[in-house]
Amino acid sequence: MVLGRNEANKVIDSQATEQRTQVRRAAIASAIGTTIEWYDFFLYNTAAALIFPHLFFPASSSYAGAMQSFATYAVGFAARPVGAAIFGYWGDRIGRKVTLVITLLLMGIGSALVGLLPGASTIGIAAPLILVGLRLIQGIAIGGEWSGSVLLAMEWGDQRKRGLLGSFAQIGVPVGLVLGTGGMTLLSAVLSDAAFDSWGWRIPFLLSFVLVGIGLVIRLRILETPMFAAVVAKQQTSRSPVTDAIKHHWREILLSAGLRFSEQMPFYLFTSYVLVYVVAQHHYSKTFVLNAVLVAAALELVAIPFFSQLSDRFGRKQVYLTGAVLTGVLAFPYFAVLKDGGHVAIFIVVIASLIVHAMQYGPQAAFIGESFPTHLRYGGAGLGYQLASVFAGGPAPLLATWLLQVTGTPYSISAYIVLSVVVTALCGWLLKDRSRSDITDHSAYARPAKA
Template identity: 50%
Template sequence: MRFAWAISRLPWGCEMNADQPGATPLSEEDAHRQLRRAVIASTIGTTIEWYDFFLYSTVTGLIFAKLYFPESDPLVGTLQAFLIYAVGFIARPVGAAIFGHYGDRVGRKATLIVTLLLMGLATFAVAFVPTYASIGIWGAVLLTVLRFIQGVGVGGEWGGSVLMSMEWARTNSHRGFVASWPQFGVPAGLFIANLVVLAVSQFSGDSFMTWGWRVPFLLSIVLVAIGLYIRLNILETPIFAKLLAENRIEKTPMLEVIRRQPKDILLSALARMAEQAPFYLYTAFVFTYGVKTLHVSRDLMLSAVLAAAVLQFVTIPLFGHVSDLIGRKRMYMIGAVAVGIFGFIYFRMVDTRSPALIVTAVVLSLVPHAMLYGPQAAFIAESFTGRLRYSGASLGYQLASVIAGGPAPLIATALFAYYRTGYAIAIYIAVCAVISLLAAWRMGDYTNKDISREYDDKHGLGDHGHASHPA
């Protein structure tokens, strides 16, 4: 209750927005300036948060099994390390529930600042966790607690960052492109995390296992300070400001969205299966598979993932833009098919053990992912009515972490241990793709429709009907 009391009184919360009724309307130039600020703030903020999250993912596959489970069989140690890794995904729906509530109650901006601080401080603390050699199993326990806090932070981050950008869009025709920029934070965070690990790995050499791996976690505190400064200098979104002025703020938005739009929450989670599970196989499990099974160098795998992340700098906003042209649902379904097919191509290439083909496969693996991830932010967020949007979009998005992202490396490790072939993992990816394809087919498509009005009752869009069944 003290937390609820504190966040509701944050001084950077629901300030009067210039677009709010009763205030002086923003000029077109000022509105564009605010849109640019919101997009930049959201993108940089998500980049920092995903740097923190992916840093843990990268180091898990390279280091944690050896340092925190040294007495286990190598395969068992890897499974144990990925179990801690999965805790972050289990925590993400918890973060979505907590911060979705406050995002719809006190505003997008205040909530985003709290999630940034929570995530950053937890990541910084990882640098100080003693290993098994120092405190035994308690090192793994501390990692688990910090990973859970990380998951709570990132669970509340996504919804706010997407809405901060999308709800400042002045027209309906480019929401997919605008909302894709917070998604850009994922490859940017992945790139920076892998770049820092690669640089420290080369700099520290044999000392990487002792102290080198801690340096990237220490650096996160600098990034948090930068992100905090940027987020403090943006305004609340005009859609939330309007809801506040019209006194349409729900007392319990999370419970209300579960009651009113349960189908949209479930479909949003299932639609992410083809995006999230393969992504963590291609960016986290790949280190274990590449180094321990294919016997290629750690630095080669890091470099390949870096190159894949750079390619996504272009492909994520590109496919977000394409979704504005051909429709969110159509773009998403095409992406799901591409993901299902490419898994087989991927393992055919990497299993050759050719460094050139391995790098090519890793780089190309994130192109089908971008076909989903580019339009995904708008596709999911548009499905929920304004006053419940932070809660609904966050919960639907983060529930996929429990059924897709978190279990994916564990499932892949178990499948490979039993079948001894990467094609078993490719079949798993294909199953995820089919589930997402069917879920996307059942979702509504709000491309180019007005989302500034409430559309879950008769006072909303009228002919659009309930949010689950738009025209």
């Protein structure tokens, strides 16, 4: 009997060890996968601001070139909900792991091909058309990437730490920003302007091939999440998960999209449009602005898990909406400093902008992921998350460029940011906070019967 007890303890210890190993692998795979995805994405952002206007739209004026470049940028955002629907279907049908391998390959290969694409002076109109096609591929891949990466970590670990675990996917954004923007910063600093504009910008894009190989090795070693495996074992998967998510959880999808307005729209102004505004309008060097964004992103690496842990303790809604309100408070001072401040002041507000972003972006993964039952979570969370890309993230640099041109003042962009905060505050108030709920209980997501 004693021997049997010892053997049972060994089995339990072995299972616990394997569980911890898989949780660590899932967290690392989640972070590294989104790091690669967002490394590629932020390379495009930076190049769209600094390189693509004259490379792919050389006949256009400075204003028209920026508008056309950011229009191709917006195309990728429009493709994201399509990717969320496509990969949401497979993620809730065959599992998180296989789906995430496909999204990684699509994003990495699409990005590397941008680095090989000739300019308009070489192949004419085909250059911007191919660029748009590659941008669509990137957008579709990212549309399917986010929810799978979040669920990979969130569905493996301690359910009392879902905020922290879900934030590992979010950490990929500042890491990708550091690598992508850092690579561009280094090259712009060591190369002449002519060399950087001619071929130097291509090097970080081509490195995507290497990063994809690393990401594949990591993701192929991860097992399917226990939550989804249990759904499969009980034969509870949906035949039409995306359709069912829209039919039964349309409210959560729309509220999740609105929840992101004050996080996503300002973020792409803070990290992409700021390059155009400060460099083109006020003639600061590209290297200075890139360095400011780089330092801010590095600090966000710490801020994202910190605020995510706070959301595990105090609730998602409290932390998230605090970040949203602070974003609104910062909106007018931010552009006042960009307009009239010096180097030190600009550096400080760029850092502050990404700290308040982290207050929302960290808890956001669990806040949205928890809003859907396991068998519909990949598609439902993905659709809610990516719909905001169409209405908030994608148009942001384009509308900011237009607002500045039409009004002549950057404070019109500040008002645009405040409007996004109002949308987020309303949706955040209406969306249920499930920080302390059992998300394996499908009955908890059922609508109450009408009397």
